[in-house]
Amino acid sequence: MTNHWIDLQHSDVFLIQGSNAAENHPISFRWVLKAKNKGAKIIHVDPRFTRTSSKADIYVRLRPGTDIAFLGGMIKYIIENKKYFREYVVNYTNAAYLVEDSFSFKDGLFSGYDAAARKYDRTKWAFKKNADGTPQTDPTLQNPRCVFQLLKQHYSRYDLDKGSAITGTPKKDLLAVYETYASTGVRNRAGTIMYALGQTHQTVAEQNIRTMCMVQLLLGNIGIFGG
Numbered sequence: 001m002t003n004h005w006i007d008l009q010h011s012d013v014f015l016i017q018g019s020n021a022a023e024n025h026p027i028s029f030r031w032v033l034k035a036k037n038k039g040a041k042i043i044h045v046d047p048r049f050t051r052t053s054s055k056a057d058i059y060v061r062l063r064p065g066t067d068i069a070f071l072g073g074m075i076k077y078i079i080e081n082k083k084y085f086r087e088y089v090v091n092y093t094n095a096a097y098l099v100e101d102s103f104s105f106k107d108g109l110f111s112g113y114d115a116a117a118r119k120y121d122r123t124k125w126a127f128k129k130n131a132d133g134t135p136q137t138d139p140t141l142q143n144p145r146c147v148f149q150l151l152k153q154h155y156s157r158y159d160l161d162k163g164s165a166i167t168g169t170p171k172k173d174l175l176a177v178y179e180t181y182a183s184t185g186v187r188n189r190a191g192t193i194m195y196a197l198g199q200t201h202q203t204v205a206e207q208n209i210r211t212m213c214m215v216q217l218l219l220g221n222i223g224i225f226g227g
Contacts, residue, residue, distance in 0.1 A: 010226030018198025085220030190226030
């Protein structure tokens with residue numbers, strides 16, 4: 001959550017994950033409830049049933065530390081079901097950029113990994129450039145080397161069976177969250193993700209938040225009221 005709390009009243013769907021906002025951030029939750037009174041839906045994803053859960057339209061449990069798999073399944077769902085906001089994705093993200101052939105992902109590691117130094121050579125992850133230095137793009141999003149297709153390939157492993165096995169969340173609950181939150185990937189709807197220490201106090205905290213950002217970018221929920 002990076003917008004002002006007052007902006008929460010403009011959201012249509014809330015995904016609260018790694019946060020007990022009703023108890024720990026009650027002033028923020030005031031605006032969530034104001035949005036709910038206007039018809040907004042609240043999703044709470046948390047290992048524990050809390051006061052936030054009691055106010056949620058959809059509450060689902062997951063195993064602690066499995067947020068990336070939970071959100072990875074949502075990315076797969078959004079892409080495969082064409083729930084992404086295409087105009088936003090093409091014009092306001094790097095999804096259309098072409099990536100150099102040196103980039104790859106295999107056996108849990110990206111290309112350019114130095115096992116001795118335990119570091120990556122990030123030059124292996126560069127974008128293809130035009131003669132004037134600008135990135136090469138494919139606005140159709142069909143080129144297999146564009147960011148969008150590489151993202152689709154990377155998250156293809158997170159089907160409902162795999163996601164449920166990792167998170168412990170029943171498939172029907174995963175699908176309910178994915179369908180509801182993906183409904184914001186249109187021009188006239190906004191979704192916001194609220195997180196707190198349940199996300200940031202993990203060893204993979206940065207990856208947790210980056211995965212949330214990818215969800216928001218696919219749905220066009222960054223840079224808008226209620227996003």
